[in-house]
Amino acid sequence: MANGTVxxxxxxxxxxxxxxxxxxxxxxxxTDHKRIGLLYLYTIGGFFLVGVVLGLLMRxxxxxxxxxxxxxxxxxxxxxxxxxxxxxxxxxxxxxxIFGNFxxxxxxxxxxxxxxxxxxxxxxxxxxxxxxxxxxxxxPGGPIDTGWTFYIPYSVRTSxxxxxxxxxxxxxGFSSILTGLNFITTVHRxxxxxxxxxxxxLFIWSLYATAWIQVIATPVIGITILLxxxxxxxxxxxxxxxxxxxxxxxxxxxWIYSHPAVYIMILPAMGVVSEILPTFARRTIFGYKAIAYxxxxxxxxxxxxxxxHMFTSGISDTARWxxxxxxxxxxLPSGVKVFxxxxxxxxGSIDPKPPLLWVLSFIFLFSIGGLTGLVVGSLATDIHLHDxxxxxxxxxxxxxxxxGTIFIAGLYYWFPKMFGRMYNIKWANIxxxxxxxxxxxxxxxxxxxxxxxxxxxxxDYLPEFTTLQEISTVGSWLMAITIIIIVTNxxxxxxxxxxxxxxxxxxxxxxxxxxxxxPLHNFNRHVExxxxxxxxxxxxxxxxxxx
Amino acid sequence: xxxxxxxxxxxxxMVMLYIVGISVILLLGITAxxxxxxFKYHRNKGHKPVDIHGNVLLEIIWIxxxxxxxxxxFYFGYMGFAEIRNIPDDALVVKTTARMWAWxxxxxxxxxxxxxxxxxxxxxxxxxxxxxxxxxxxxxxFRIKEDVIAGKVNxxxxxxxxxxxxxxxxxxxxxxxxxMMYTAVVALSQDEFDTWLxxxxxxxxxxxxxxxxKVE
Numbered sequence: 001m002a003n004g005t006v007x008x009x010x011x012x013x014x015x016x017x018x019x020x021x022x023x024x025x026x027x028x029x030x031t032d033h034k035r036i037g038l039l040y041l042y043t044i045g046g047f048f049l050v051g052v053v054l055g056l057l058m059r060x061x062x063x064x065x066x067x068x069x070x071x072x073x074x075x076x077x078x079x080x081x082x083x084x085x086x087x088x089x090x091x092x093x094x095x096x097x098i099f100g101n102f103x104x105x106x107x108x109x110x111x112x113x114x115x116x117x118x119x120x121x122x123x124x125x126x127x128x129x130x131x132x133x134x135x136x137x138x139x140p141g142g143p144i145d146t147g148w149t150f151y152i153p154y155s156v157r158t159s160x161x162x163x164x165x166x167x168x169x170x171x172x173g174f175s176s177i178l179t180g181l182n183f184i185t186t187v188h189r190x191x192x193x194x195x196x197x198x199x200x201x202l203f204i205w206s207l208y209a210t211a212w213i214q215v216i217a218t219p220v221i222g223i224t225i226l227l228x229x230x231x232x233x234x235x236x237x238x239x240x241x242x243x244x245x246x247x248x249x250x251x252x253x254x255w256i257y258s259h260p261a262v263y264i265m266i267l268p269a270m271g272v273v274s275e276i277l278p279t280f281a282r283r284t285i286f287g288y289k290a291i292a293y294x295x296x297x298x299x300x301x302x303x304x305x306x307x308x309h310m311f312t313s314g315i316s317d318t319a320r321w322x323x324x325x326x327x328x329x330x331x332l333p334s335g336v337k338v339f340x341x342x343x344x345x346x347x348g349s350i351d352p353k354p355p356l357l358w359v360l361s362f363i364f365l366f367s368i369g370g371l372t373g374l375v376v377g378s379l380a381t382d383i384h385l386h387d388x389x390x391x392x393x394x395x396x397x398x399x400x401x402x403x404g405t406i407f408i409a410g411l412y413y414w415f416p417k418m419f420g421r422m423y424n425i426k427w428a429n430i431x432x433x434x435x436x437x438x439x440x441x442x443x444x445x446x447x448x449x450x451x452x453x454x455x456x457x458x459x460d461y462l463p464e465f466t467t468l469q470e471i472s473t474v475g476s477w478l479m480a481i482t483i484i485i486i487v488t489n490x491x492x493x494x495x496x497x498x499x500x501x502x503x504x505x506x507x508x509x510x511x512x513x514x515x516x517x518x519p520l521h522n523f524n525r526h527v528e529x530x531x532x533x534x535x536x537x538x539x540x541x542x543x544x545x546x547x
Numbered sequence: 548x549x550x551x552x553x554x555x556x557x558x559x560x561m562v563m564l565y566i567v568g569i570s571v572i573l574l575l576g577i578t579a580x581x582x583x584x585x586f587k588y589h590r591n592k593g594h595k596p597v598d599i600h601g602n603v604l605l606e607i608i609w610i611x612x613x614x615x616x617x618x619x620x621f622y623f624g625y626m627g628f629a630e631i632r633n634i635p636d637d638a639l640v641v642k643t644t645a646r647m648w649a650w651x652x653x654x655x656x657x658x659x660x661x662x663x664x665x666x667x668x669x670x671x672x673x674x675x676x677x678x679x680x681x682x683x684x685x686x687x688x689f690r691i692k693e694d695v696i697a698g699k700v701n702x703x704x705x706x707x708x709x710x711x712x713x714x715x716x717x718x719x720x721x722x723x724x725x726x727m728m729y730t731a732v733v734a735l736s737q738d739e740f741d742t743w744l745x746x747x748x749x750x751x752x753x754x755x756x757x758x759x760x761k762v763e
Binding site: 072073076146147151153241242245247282284287289312313314320321324328331332339347349360375377378381382386387388452455459460461462 | 725
């Protein structure tokens with residue numbers, strides 16, 4: 001790293017904008033990837049909280065059998081909207097759009113993404129999609145009640161606002177594709193001099209693999225959604241058997257996107273883990289290439305396992321065993337990552353600050369999510385557990401315990417860089433402990449409920465499931481308190497926190513080699529890379545505040 | 548866990564125990580190692596960190612062993628699945644119809660019921676059709692389910708080995724009363740079952756009476 005160049009400007013990206021406007025317009029018309037990342041943070045974060053509230057209402061309804069606070073139709077809409085909002089508005093765009101936008105150019109040592117205007121456009125497309133979801137709630141017909149999978153024929157026959165809600169998902173898909181295109185191009189064309197592919201931080205590798213899935217898989221859901229809308233509007237007869245269509249075809253098309261989408265959701269989180277671990281162990285990552293290649297392996301094999309969502313749908317027995325086998329194969333690269341992460345702690349100098357605490361939580365929760373994936377990947381057991389609470393528990397451990405936990409870890413890791421201020425470490429530690437307890441209380445009982453035979457998407461349930469449902473609901477309250485602590489701590493820090501130094505954790509990737517918050521063009525000097533990404537011998541040369 | 552109303556229950560529970568058992572060992576191993584490292588190499592202890600870039604042998608080991616383990620899991624899972632798919636030709640066929648939000652079972656002699664009556668120790672084959680949207684016939688006690696897909700005949704085989712009454716739930720979301728779409732499978736001895744099958748229904752409406760005349 002060329003050091004000691006004269007600083008050109010002291011201004012941060014908050015004080016200097018890419019356009020001639022000031023105030024709110026300087027944000028709404030910005031092409032600065034950092035500001036766009038923050039726009040995404042506020043909107044995606046907002047929808048996450050909406051999804052949380054919907055989840056809390058569902059849990060409250062389920063505290064006792066029978067009707068508790070809402071009727072069956074409302075409950076059906078609640079779980080559908082919880083799924084749609086959490087998946088399409090939070091977890092798919094979440095990490096790439098927020099942290100990817102903010103840090104991909106900085107970690108590559110460049111001043112912006114390849115197509116800054118397209119980047120702003122994808123935020124607007126996201127907003128349009130989100131507004132369409134909201135409009136679909138209030139129009140006559142009522143909120144969508146099909147489940148987030150929109151299975152045919154129910155979704156063709158229900159009178160709720162299915163067409164508009166899924167059109168929103170169609171629009172959101174474009175936002176995802178545009179971000180993916182932007183990242184692929186940026187990674188190929190805009191790396192700083194000296195930064196070969198194998199000097200890229202692993203977060204970039206994971207975003208790169210994710211971007212390819214976004215670009216290739218998302219059009220499939222777009223086509224599927226258009227066909228469903230045609231079916232509902234004109235009765236074309238592609239999926240609905242009453243019109244000569246095939247509902248299994250719909251399931252195939254839906255999962256050909258939606259299974260790879262699971263890897264859109266988890267891969268960037270795996271990338272963040274590979275950033276946080278070396279920083280707090282202060283040593284290089286164990287198995288850099290193994291982790292980088294396993295991202296590509298997951299992205300590739302992830303395309304080939306979609307029908308494991310359909311083991312009970314009546315597809316041929318041959319298809320069932322082939323997809324079961326492939327599903328077991330896709331577990332291997334995830335395992336490789338976990339083993340390499342744990343090995344990264346070996347002979348490190350470990351400082352368990354809040355971001356690392358969340359990562360350690362992640363490794364435990366994600367391992368449970370992954371290992372229970374083996375239970376539902378196996379045919380004999382999946383026939384029993386498919387569409388039960390076991391599956392609900394499994395994917396919440398992967399998606400919330402995995403990506404959700406890392407969303408918080410990423411916030412706590414990069415917050416000082418993004419906002420130039422530090423949060424309260426003690427409260428962050430308390431929140432990390434509470435989070436771990438609340439999470440397991442909220443979701444672990446669901447594994448047992450599923451094994452006992454409770455199907456998912458149930459408004460009412462048999463009396464023998466009551467105790468476990470109660471434990472889960474109490475866990476949801478504890479989770480709500482934890483989230484309030486997490487958000488309050490960050491908002492307070494953003495407004496009144498102590499000024500953060502350029503490198504509060506002692507990281508060595510490029511974002512820690514510029515000011516907090518960074519200047520408009522990210523670096524006040526020429527960036528050249530002559531180190532591997534996690535070479536801590538640089539730390540001596542870097543300005544590092546050990547407090 | 549290992550006594551159930553059908554031998555398939557035990558098969559599934561054994562596969563489950565095998566996978567969960569290995570998973571728990573792996574999970575505890577990963578977690579214990581992780582926590583041990585965090586304490587052992589805590590920064591307060593003043594270790595100088597060592598940059599270890601990787602180890603090819605270790606990478607091979609932690610790809611090879613999991614590969615072997617997941618292949619065995621796949622194998623046991625497949626064998627357990629094959630067990631319920633091999634339905635002998637002499638199985639008792641019951642035509643099953645699902646609709647929002649009720650089940651209907653039709654027997655070869657014309658007997659119709661909203662509860663599934665079956666004889667114990669005899670292979671049953673449900674030929675399932677939907678009258679409207681997708682449903683899924685799920686018998687938790689037997690560890691089996693199969694979706695009932697609109698416009699398609701799916702089948703599900705099982706054999707009850709202990710007399711009793713077991714829940715049947717709908718496991719594929721089908722609208723307003725999805726969670727109330729419960730009925731039961733009643734496993735009877737062969738004699739009791741024959742008596743039930745050949746008895747005239749209590750409420751004798753004409754249609755059903757006509758059917759019962761077919762019975763010898």
